[in-house]
Amino acid sequence: MQVRKRYLDNIRWITQVFVVLYHVFYMYNGEGVQGGLGKITGLPVQHYDIVLYAIYPWLMMVLFIVSGIASRLYLERHADKEFFRSRTTKLLVPVTIGLFVFQFLQGYVNMALGDAFTSMQQLPPVAKYLIMCLSGIGVLWYLQILWVFSVLLLLVRKIEKDRLWRLGARTNIVALLALGAVVWASAQVLNTPVIIVYRFGLYGVLFFLGYFVFSHDEVMAAVKKYFPLFLLLAAGLGVAFCVLYFGQNFAAEPVNKSPLFVLYGWF
Template identity: 25%
Template sequence: MSSASARQTDLDWIRILMTLVVVLYHCSMFFNPQPWHVKNNELDNGFIFAYTNLAVNGMMPIFFAVSGISAYYSLQKRDSKGFLKERLLRLGVPLAFGVFVLSPPQVYMERSSHHQFAGSLLDFLPHYFDGLYLNIGGQGNFAFAGLHLWYLFFLLLFSLLTAPLFVRTKRARAEKPFGIRHFALMLVSLFVLAALVNDAGNLGGWGILYYLTIYICGFYFFSKEPFQAFVRRSGLATGIGAASSTLIFILWMRHGIPASGTALSALFVLDRVVSCWCGMLFVFFLADRYLKQTRGPALSYGMEASMPIYVMHQPVIVTIGYLIYALRWPVPAKLLFLLAAVSLVISVLYHFVIRRNNVLRVLFGMKAVRRRLKKNSESRS
């Protein structure tokens, strides 16, 4: 297996596994005390809350890092026109589908469960374009970024902004060793962005410039062998750093976030950045060591399914949550039911419906497949 092929293999596994993390994260949002579209009638401040904070601190930066690496490999085979065409098809189409088809019912269920709207879904639809949806519990309804599909929205935007620069520099090689000095410089840069640019909102816990920086680093540094060599050398250190800083972060969250502008706030942000940065490198380390040579049907199936699952999982979770949020079940029982129901619905929809229909495949971010026509025994010779 070539080094490029092996590199793509571990990135594919990271995408698959992080998609599952996102699904579990949005299931946990139904139960934790933080704002979300539909909330259970009983909330959890323990294990579920801890998992939510663990996932939100690292999952989206990993997605943007992998996207930056993938952009590097994609541009080795395409010019800017081909790259942007592929981005518009694979990101823009499911984003538009999410904005105009998947988001209206979710906004309706949020407004209904938060007692912001009284009436049926049909009554609500004419109001979907009343103002921009900017945050959970706000007044605007039009979800221009597709709610949970904001990742596709910003990845498409980043692709449009950076493609001209990436194309001009795609052949550049960064063969100088990647060491602790570069690690520290990136860590400080991310800390400054996280501390000074407070635009995280509902964007997975971090700001737009934070994600853009990681995306650009993915293209110029994370895709190169010197960075991969550093990841292999520093696996133990980044694992210890990730575990210790993440534990501090979770315990800190349980006791409340420090007031903005204080010294404690700066320490809190620094700990979050260390947790995110070390955690991301440790994930790359584990994927490089254990997943690089792991290929087969499971990888092929999971890689094709990851985008449709990402696109449809939250509407499924919100819908099932909306149907059960008022039921007086204990949290563990309701959590198990939600996980089982979401897994079943997503699996059935993907395997038996979406992947078998070319129109749906394109709408959910997959490639259309050409089906061979069966030859008729009476066909012309």
């Protein structure tokens, strides 16, 4: 158990390094992905933006799978009530306080850079404040969605009684490959129309796959055994994705629903 915890910790910190790297390029991207300062060079094409295309598809997928695994490990040693209390204290409370006390400042900066206040002059101060909070939500959306999935997990556990979890131990290489179709299908549904990071279908399936499938030692052993195959698939799909979609908004439809986007992220 301790070895696996270190393994998950390693995945977390490595992924967090990529999160920072991604946002450095994201702030100054010239590909039409809004939220940062935008293009600041005189280059006709910022070829280094390819880093964004190489990282974005799999970044959050990894985090939600790891979150599902971590939830299983926690619930093996704690009661459901402790899990709910822990997730509420660590996720919901910081999100609520952060959103309404601090994140409106980021929202103000984002809206000022986008010259959004010129079209909001007639709005009352309270409405402007709420819009600034939503505009500045930043990375807090991840914590919000994770809390929702954690609550849903407790409801699912009461129904499935570990039957589905035990079935997940039988997942083999063929099933792992086939699950790519399930992940792609989930990316097509439950996506919010305005704030595009809220992808409840895709991230929900990944979270529950982390809990029911990847929390098993047998499955992780299969992943390790066939890692060269997965790496080859990911490399091929990644190159194809970058070549085909470079210059398009990779974070929005239809790119973020495309088979290349989803399967590259999955493998």
